[in-house]
Every structure is written in C-alpha cells, then in structure tokens.
Amino acid sequence: MPAIVPTTTAKTDAPAASSGSSQRRSRTAYLLLLPGLGWLGVFFVIPIATLFFTSLQAPVEGRSGVYQAAFQISNYAQALGDYWPQFVRSFIYAGLATVLALVIAYPLAYFIAFKAGRWRALMLVLVVAPFFASFLLRTYAWRTILADEGAITTALNALHLLPEDRILNTSIAVVLGLTYNFLPFMILPLYASLEKIDPRLIEASGDLYARPFTGFRKVVFPLSLPGVVAGTLLTFIPAAGDFINARLLGAPGDSMVGTAIQVNFLQFRDYPIASALSFILMAFILVVVFTYIRRAGTEDLV
Amino acid sequence: MRWLRRNIIGIIAVLVLVYLFVPIAVVAVLSFNQPEGKYNVTFNEFSVSAWQNICGVPGVCESFALSIQIGLLATVIATIFGTMIAFALVRYRFRGRDSTNLLIFLPMATPEVVLGSSLLALFLNITFPLGFWAVTIAHIMFIVSFIVVAVKARLQGMDPRLEEASRDLYASPRATFRYVTFPLVLPGILGAALLGFALSFDDFIITFFNAGTMVTFPVYIWGAAQRGIPVQVYALATLVFFLSLVLVLVVQGVNARRRRRLEAAVASS
Amino acid sequence: MSMSSGSSNLGFEVKDLELINLTKRFADFVAVDDLSLTIPAGSFFALLGPSGCGKTTTLRMVAGLEDPTEGQILLGGADLTRLKAYQRPVNTVFQSYALFPHLDVFENVAFGLRRRGIKDVSAAVTAMLELVELGNLSRRKPAQLSGGQQQRVAVARALINHPGVLLLDEPLGALDLKLRRQMQIELKRIQTEVGTSFVHVTHDQEEAMTMADTVAVMNKGRIEQMGAPVEIYDLPRTRFVATFLGQSNEVPGRVTGSSGRDILVDAAGARFAVPAARSAVETGDILVGVRPEKLSISTQGTDIGDGVNAVTGKVIDASFTGVSTQYLVMTSWGGEWMVFEQNHTLGATLRPGDEVIVHWRPEHTFGLAVDSPAVDGLVAESA
Numbered sequence: 038m039p040a041i042v043p044t045t046t047a048k049t050d051a052p053a054a055s056s057g058s059s060q061r062r063s064r065t066a067y068l069l070l071l072p073g074l075g076w077l078g079v080f081f082v083i084p085i086a087t088l089f090f091t092s093l094q095a096p097v098e099g100r101s102g103v104y105q106a107a108f109q110i111s112n113y114a115q116a117l118g119d120y121w122p123q124f125v126r127s128f129i130y131a132g133l134a135t136v137l138a139l140v141i142a143y144p145l146a147y148f149i150a151f152k153a154g155r156w157r158a159l160m161l162v163l164v165v166a167p168f169f170a171s172f173l174l175r176t177y178a179w180r181t182i183l184a185d186e187g188a189i190t191t192a193l194n195a196l197h198l199l200p201e202d203r204i205l206n207t208s209i210a211v212v213l214g215l216t217y218n219f220l221p222f223m224i225l226p227l228y229a230s231l232e233k234i235d236p237r238l239i240e241a242s243g244d245l246y247a248r249p250f251t252g253f254r255k256v257v258f259p260l261s262l263p264g265v266v267a268g269t270l271l272t273f274i275p276a277a278g279d280f281i282n283a284r285l286l287g288a289p290g291d292s293m294v295g296t297a298i299q300v301n302f303l304q305f306r307d308y309p310i311a312s313a314l315s316f317i318l319m320a321f322i323l324v325v326v327f328t329y330i331r332r333a334g335t336e337d338l339v
Numbered sequence: 340m341r342w343l344r345r346n347i348i349g350i351i352a353v354l355v356l357v358y359l360f361v362p363i364a365v366v367a368v369l370s371f372n373q374p375e376g377k378y379n380v381t382f383n384e385f386s387v388s389a390w391q392n393i394c395g396v397p398g399v400c401e402s403f404a405l406s407i408q409i410g411l412l413a414t415v416i417a418t419i420f421g422t423m424i425a426f427a428l429v430r431y432r433f434r435g436r437d438s439t440n441l442l443i444f445l446p447m448a449t450p451e452v453v454l455g456s457s458l459l460a461l462f463l464n465i466t467f468p469l470g471f472w473a474v475t476i477a478h479i480m481f482i483v484s485f486i487v488v489a490v491k492a493r494l495q496g497m498d499p500r501l502e503e504a505s506r507d508l509y510a511s512p513r514a515t516f517r518y519v520t521f522p523l524v525l526p527g528i529l530g531a532a533l534l535g536f537a538l539s540f541d542d543f544i545i546t547f548f549n550a551g552t553m554v555t556f557p558v559y560i561w562g563a564a565q566r567g568i569p570v571q572v573y574a575l576a577t578l579v580f581f582l583s584l585v586l587v588l589v590v591q592g593v594n595a596r597r598r599r600r601l602e603a604a605v606a607s608s
Numbered sequence: 609m610s611m612s613s614g615s616s617n618l619g620f621e622v623k624d625l626e627l628i629n630l631t632k633r634f635a636d637f638v639a640v641d642d643l644s645l646t647i648p649a650g651s652f653f654a655l656l657g658p659s660g661c662g663k664t665t666t667l668r669m670v671a672g673l674e675d676p677t678e679g680q681i682l683l684g685g686a687d688l689t690r691l692k693a694y695q696r697p698v699n700t701v702f703q704s705y706a707l708f709p710h711l712d713v714f715e716n717v718a719f720g721l722r723r724r725g726i727k728d729v730s731a732a733v734t735a736m737l738e739l740v741e742l743g744n745l746s747r748r749k750p751a752q753l754s755g756g757q758q759q760r761v762a763v764a765r766a767l768i769n770h771p772g773v774l775l776l777d778e779p780l781g782a783l784d785l786k787l788r789r790q791m792q793i794e795l796k797r798i799q800t801e802v803g804t805s806f807v808h809v810t811h812d813q814e815e816a817m818t819m820a821d822t823v824a825v826m827n828k829g830r831i832e833q834m835g836a837p838v839e840i841y842d843l844p845r846t847r848f849v850a851t852f853l854g855q856s857n858e859v860p861g862r863v864t865g866s867s868g869r870d871i872l873v874d875a876a877g878a879r880f881a882v883p884a885a886r887s888a889v890e891t892g893d894i895l896v897g898v899r900p901e902k903l904s905i906s907t908q909g910t911d912i913g914d915g916v917n918a919v920t921g922k923v924i925d926a927s928f929t930g931v932s933t934q935y936l937v938m939t940s941w942g943g944e945w946m947v948f949e950q951n952h953t954l955g956a957t958l959r960p961g962d963e964v965i966v967h968w969r970p971e972h973t974f975g976l977a978v979d980s981p982a983v984d985g986l987v988a989e990s991a
Contacts, residue, residue, distance in 0.1 A: 278450020
C-alpha cells in the first residue's frame with residue numbers, strides 16, 4: 038500500500054496542476070464578464086421581471102396612478118381586449134414592411150456583393166450613411182415627400198390608384214415609413230452572407246445549364262438564407278415595436294401597439310395595462326425569434 | 340433592351356441608394372427654407388438665416404449638447420464592458436457560455452419600446468429619478484450587446500498564430516496583450532464605439548420613456564413635431580450628417596490609397 | 609556526434625534537443641505516441657509526414673505552445689517541459705509566418721529582444737537583416753513585402769534571439785515552386801552560417817531530403833524510420849516509408865530459403881534474391897521492393913544475363929518527360945510497376961502493348977513486411 042500512494046499522487050499531479058490553471062483562467066473570464074453582464078442583469082433582466090410584476094398590479098382605491106402588488110391576471114385580458122386592433126396592426130404593418138424591405142434590399146445587397154467592384158466600400162458607406170441623419174427628421178421628411186399636393190400623390194391620384202385619395206395620414210404611409218427606416222438593417226446582413234458566396238458558384242451553375250434565374254433560385258438564394266433570417270429579424274423586431282412612424286405619418290386610427298404602451302405609460306399612467314401590453318409584445322417577439330434560433334443556434338446569431 | 344436586361348440589377352441598386360437618400364436630401368433642402376407657417380414641410384423661400392443663427396431657437400443647442408454628453412459617457416462605459424465580454428467569449432473557456440450568449444442577444448431581440456418601458460417600470464418602483472442618469476444607464480444597457488458583437492467579430496478574425504508568435508518571442512501574457520492583441524483589436528473597438536455613439540445619440544424611444552422632463556436632441560424634435568420643428572434643427576441635422584459622411588469617406592479614401600500604395604510597393608519589389 | 613552543448617561561429621549556443629517518451633493525447637485520439645528522439649546540436653533535422661501524423665504537434669510541444677500529456681523535453685540537458693513558451697530558449701518560424709501586421713520589419717525582428725528587456729537593439733537587428741538580405745526594407749510593413757521577403761523576416765525574427773534550436777513549421781508551404789527551391793538553398797546557407805539546430809516540419813518529401821541532414825518519417829504519432837535522406841530512400845524499412853518517400857514497386861511473395869548473404873523469395877512464379885541485410889523479414893510472407901529508377905526495361909526475349917531479378921509484363925503507358933521516359937507496366941500477376949528509364953538513346957523504343965521484361969540488380973532490392981500499410985494516393989503525387 039505505501040508504495041501505491043506516491044505513485045497515485047505522482048500520476049494525478051499533472052492533471053491537477055492543469056485543472057488548477059484552467060480554474061484560474063475561468064476565474065479571469067468571470068471577472069471580464071462581471072461588469073457587463075452585471076449591468077445587463079440589473080438593467081435588463083430585473084426590469085423585465087419588474088415589468089411582469091407591474092403588469093399584475095391592482096389600482097389603489099381612490100388614488101389614480103398609484104398601484105399595489107397583486108395578482109391581477111385580468112389586466113392581460115383587459116389589455117388584449119382593449120388593444121387587440123393595435124396588436125394586429127403592428128404585426129401586419131411590420132410584416133408588410135419586412136417583406137417590402139427584403140424585396141428592395143436584395144438587389145442592392147446582391148449588387149454590392151458581386152458587381153460593385155471598386156465601388157463596394159463606398160456603397161457600403163452609403164448604406165450606413167442614413168444613420169448619421171436623425172431618425173425622427175428622416176421620418177418627418179416623408180411628410181414632405183408624400184404630401185397631398187406633392188408630385189407622388191398627385192401622380193397616383195391621376196391614375197386613381199389611391200383608395201383614400203392620399204398617402205399621408207394613411208396606413209400606406211406608415212408601412213412605407215417602416216420599410217424605409219429599417220432598410221439598412223435588412224441590407225447589411227444580406228450583404229454579409231452574400232459576400233461569403235464564391236462568385237464562381239454562380240458561373241458553375243451557369244456552366245451546368247442553369248439559366249440565370251434558376252441559378253439564383255437554386256444556388257445563391259439558399260446560401261444567403263442566414264442573411265435573410267438575420268435581416269428579417271432585424272427589420273421585423275424594431276418595426277413591430279415602433280410608434281414613431283404611426284404617429285408622424287399615420288392617422289390616429291393607424292396607431293400601433295408601441296403607441297398604446299407609450300400612451301398608457303406616459304399619459305394615462307395606467308402602469309399595469311401598459312406593462313401587460315409590453316410583456317405580451319416581448320413574449321410574441323421572443324417566440325418568433327426562438328423559432329429562428331432553433332434553426333441557427335445562439336452562437337451564430339450573436 | 341438587352342442593355343437594360345444586363346444592367347437591371349445595377350439600376351435597381353442605384354435606385355435603392357437614391358431612395359435611402361431622398362428624405363435626407365429633403366432635410367438638407369428644408370434647412371435652407373423660410374417656412375410660410377410654423378410647419379417646415381413645404382419649400383417656401385430660400386434663406387440661410389437658420390444656418391447663420393444655428394442656436395437661435397432656445398433649447399435646440401442645449402438638447403444637442405446633452406445628447407453628445409450622454410452619447411460619450413454611455414459609449415465609453417459600454418465599450419469597456421462590451422470589449423471585456425468579447426474577450427471572455429473568444430479567449431476563455433467557462434461554464435455558462437450559452438447563457439452569456441443568450442443574455443447578450445436578448446436586448447437586441449427585444450423591441451426598444453419594451454426595453455424603455457421595462458426600465459421605466461423599474462425606476463418607478465424603486466423611485467429612481469428619471470433624467471440624465473436614468474437615460475445614460477439605459478443607453479449603456481442597450482449599446483453593450485452591439486459592442487460585444489462588433490469586437491467579438493474582430494477578435495475572431497485575428498490569426499491565433501500572431502499571439503503564439505508573441506509568446507514564442509519571450510512576451511509574457513501581459514506583454515502579448517499589450518504589444519500584439521490590443522493594438523490589433525483597437526480598430527475594431529473604435530469602430531464599435533462609433534456605432535455605439537451613433538445609436539445613443541439618435542435614440543428616441545428608450546430615451547423618451549426614461550428622460551422625465553429632460554430634453555435630448557431627439558426628444559426635442561419629437562416635442563417640436565407637434566408645434567412645428569424649427570429650421571435650425573434641420574440645419575444641425577444636415578451639418579451632423581455631412582460632417583460624419585465626410586469623416587467616414589476620408590478615412591475610407593486614406594485606407595484605399597494606402598492599400599494601393601502597398602500593392603504598388605509589393606509589385607515593384 | 610552528440611556533444612551536449614558548444615558554440616557556433618556566430619555566438620550561438622548549440623545544444624542537443626532530446627524528446628523522451630513524449631506523448632500528446634487529445635480528447636479522442638493520440639496525436640503523438642511515446643516519441644523518443646535525440647536531435648544532435650547543429651543538425652538540420654526534418655520531421656516528414658502526411659497531415660495529421662503528429663509532426664506539428666511535436667513541434668508545438670517543443671515550442672511550449674502545447675502541453676505534453678506525458679514525457680519530457682530537454683535542451684542541452686535542461687528540462688523545458690514545464691516552462692511556458694515565453695520562457696523557453698526556442699523560437700519558431702510559423703506556418704504563413706504570423707508576422708505582426710501592425711509593426712514594421714525592424715520592429716518585428718526586434719520584438720523578442722525588446723521583450724527580454726534589451727535596450728539597444730539596432731545593431732543586432734541590422735546585422736540580422738543583413739544575414740537574410742533585407743537591410744533596405746526595415747521600415748516596410750509586412751503587407752508591403754512579397755512572400756519570399758516575409759519568409760526571411762520570419763526567419764530573422766526568430767534567429768535574432770539565438771535560440772538553442774530553431775523550429776520551422778512548414779516554412780515554405782506558402783511559396784510558389786521556384787521560390788521554394790530558392791529558399792531551400794537559402795535556409796540551408798543560413799543554418800550552416802549560424803550553426804544552430806533547425807527542426808523543420810514538412811509534408812514535402814523533396815523539401816525534407818534537399819535540406820535536412822537527418823529525416824524522420826512520422827506516421828500516426830510515431831517515427832517510422834529515421835536517418836540520412838540517402839539511407840532511408842535507398843533502404844526503406846516499412847511500406848509506409850517506401851511509398852511516402854518516393855515511389856516503390858512491389859511484388860508479394862514467400863521466403864523459401866537463402867543463398868549466401870541473400871534470402872530467396874518465390875513470387876509470381878519467379879525467384880528473387882534479396883540481400884538479408886536489406887530485408888525487414890527473414891521468413892514467411894514478404895514484399896519484394898525496388899525503386900523505379902533502379903529498373904531496366906527490355907523487350908521480352910532480350911538476353912538480360914544471369915544473377916538479376918526480373919519480372920515480365922506489358923507496357924500500358926509510356927510518358928516522355930525529357931530527362932527520362934516513365935513506363936507503366938502491367939505485370940504478369942496484375943500489379944502495376946513504374947519504370948524510369950534515362951533517355952540515353954534518341955527516341956522512345958517501347959510503346960504501349962509491347963511485351964517487356966523488367967530487371968534489376970539484387971543489391972537494389974529491399975524486403976518489407978506485408979502487413980504494414982502503404983500511403984494512399986501519395987504514390988502518384990510524388991511522381
């Protein structure tokens with residue numbers, strides 16, 4: 038027995054030393070993560086939890102704008118009952134804007150990735166450049182472009198294409214605004230995944246008797262799917278929560294769920310209803326997102 | 340007709356770029372307008388008075404300065420935090436990697452209206468005063484994830500052999516970080532910080548929920564939209580746009596010229 | 609041969625490198641399997657093998673970039689095994705160089721000296737850049753250099769630290785063929801000039817044979833055979849070495865007896881003589897092998913004389929390469945043999961379809977064990 042003891046310690050010595058150093062390494066990792074993740078914990082996770090608790094609060098009798106802890110699930114029923122049109126509008130508007138943005142963005146992303154040559158860097162700068170100009174002012178500028186006496190509305194009216202004889206202050210304007218605002222979020226991920234495709238693949242598909250459009254459908258588009266997924270998410274999420282476009286470009290009847298949340302929080306001070314609306318919106322978005330994640334894996338998306 | 344078919348993608352691409360810039364052109368043009376009523380929507384008469392007196396309307400320049408202040412503060416802190424997380428994710432093995440990735444990803448997958456309203460719910464519940472610090476805290480929170488993603492991409496793109504070469508050449512881990520890793524990642528960190536600043540400076544929704552009575556530049560514009568946005572705001576936005584664009588294009592141009600010089604040098608040697 | 613340490617003409621401490629029972633296990637496979645090896649001071653040593661054979665892992669363990677699972681690494685008798693990479697008097701020329709892109713040539717070369725706290729580096733750097741003939745490019749960034757120039761910077765950056773041994777990881781892999789030839793000569797010159805040991809990892813047999821004094825052929829984490837290039841080429845001891853290093857023609861047979869210093873083998877209906885000293889087996893099943901350039905080829909019926917080994921077959925392909933003509937012969941038992949014949953005479957005399965007899969002197973024959981595997985796909989590549 039005594040002879041075995043030193044042997045075993047000698048054998049376990051090396052792994053013990055290396056696991057000690059990997060423990061030290063992971064301690065460094067946790068120290069690096071601590072401030073940032075701590076911040077997200079306190080100012081993202083806890084607020085979401087608070088939002089949930091607030092959404093169940095009940096009003097204090099006789100004092101408007103003051104609420105107390107409760108378990109009032111009926112807040113959710115009330116929120117959905119009162120604001121289901123806003124939810125429906127949000128998802129229809131955001132969905133339409135996402136599809137429109139995809140259709141508009143794809144040719145540009147394709148061109149930058151495969152045809153732009155030495156203009157590529159410049160074109161990418163130009164795609165990002167709108168971010169340098171104020172979001173609110175750019176949105177507000179559409180009031181000028183789509184104005185009732187403006188060239189676009191007049192021309193379309195002459196052709197009798199507009200159901201309400203105008204664009205501004207209709208849902209069309211809201212969808213157009215959403216499409217415009219989040220277009221770069223569609224272009225950039227599309228470009229990133231198109232750029233990784235070897236252009237010789239397109240030539241190869243042509244060589245193998247695929248007509249240009251078939252080659253696109255069978256080769257390029259499937260390979261760009263990660264970009265399509267990322268782009269649609271990055272467009273749909275902010276569009277579904279937006280209330281700026283509905284307010285600046287739409288009529289009061291075009292309000293979206295973001296409008297309802299903002300108004301309930303900041304004007305009516307009906308915190309439980311506002312929180313319930315916010316929580317439902319987040320839950321819905323997360324369901325959409327995680328259906329995608331199941332296909333891509335978290336590491337890919339971050 | 341054949342010419343059209345061959346160049347159709349290029350034509351669409353240019354049209355889409357033009358589309359991206361139409362509203363910005365409108366803003367620039369309206370900054371030289373002398374509006375007829377209080378709403379600066381239709382062009383009435385050419386005037387440079389807004390440009391000559393850019394701070395002439397009370398509150399405009401104050402809100403602008405406030406946005407820059409918040410943007411700088413939030414960017415510096417978020418860049419430090421985000422860079423640290425990116426290093427941990429790329430360079431270390433640790434338990435809880437998946438949850439970390441998820442926690443980084445979730446704020447980007449959550450609509451701003453939820454981020455803003457949930458923070459407001461917290462601040463109301465703990466009676467934390469709304470305003471400068473509430474908004475700065477919120478901005479750091481939503482920028483961090485973007486910084487992590489940008490710096491992480493840069494780190495992952497770095498050849499691991501460079502750090503091995505450094506260790507092989509007598510550089511301790513600390514020296515390797517200082518002389519090799521950090522200088523190589525710095526451009527990525529600066530790029531991420533620039534993105535973070537742009538996001539913070541232009542943020543409206545999250546800010547609006549947590550600003551209380553404080554007025555940042557976007558909050559000013561929102562408020563003014565009801566009663567007419569002063570022409571000075573258009574002038575300021577135009578100025579910021581062109582300055583940023585020129586700055587980025589100059590950096591791009593310098594890089595492109597340097598690359599061409601390098602290629603020429605390699606060819607001649 | 610084995611001086612433990614000494615000093616070279618340029619002030620290098622030259623030292624023996626010893627690997628003792630070195631083993632590296634990754635989660636699911638053994639990269640390096642109980643490797644023991646002494647590399648004498650001042651030698652140019654090549655570790656040759658296909659990718660995945662463990663040669664790069666061995667090199668990285670010597671550099672300190674990978675921890676061995678078991679075993680020891682000694683340099684001049686001192687144990688390096690537990691030292692960190694930056695504590696070891698060993699430097700590496702990395703695959704595709706790993707030059708620091710943000711530093712110019714001068715600062716790349718000065719890097720190691722500066723990290724060791726040496727203040728005045730300029731004389732040493734200048735001298736080293738002279739050695740690799742890059743004196744005029746010291747302020748260029750790596751991106752402004754051609755592949756060959758980057759390679760020289762990588763060598764200078766490592767050598768300036770006077771390492772006890774210089775490790776080179778596929779150093780010529782990124783260069784085109786012409787430049788690679790040129791750099792082979794250049795590296796050999798530098799090694800002779802500085803006198804320190806070079807340990808060179810490569811999958812290119814020609815590169816290994818051209819430069820190294822000693823070549824170790826590695827396969828599956830073990831050394832199959834080690835020796836001077838001529839030695840292992842002329843007398844491969846395993847089928848892997850025979851096929852990885854050059855090309856090999858083989859005929860399976862059975863040892864039936866002996867005659868003087870030769871053993872006699874019956875194979876494919878003929879009898880072959882193999883010098884006993886050149887055979888890995890002495891009884892039972894055997895592969896009789898010979899290199900293609902050792903063969904002569906004649907039309908059947910030609911008198912080839914006595915005391916030669918011969919096989920018969922039919923030419924199925926003849927390709928004229930200028931210096932020689934390469935014949936592919938389908939042998940009587942169905943194996944394909946390659947024959948290189950010098951073009952002494954004008955015009956190719958044999959054509960596909962010709963019935964031929966291929967013969968060689970018994971002293972060029974080698975005998976291999978049957979069970980050892982050949983290198984798949986590499987036979988054709990090395991032609």
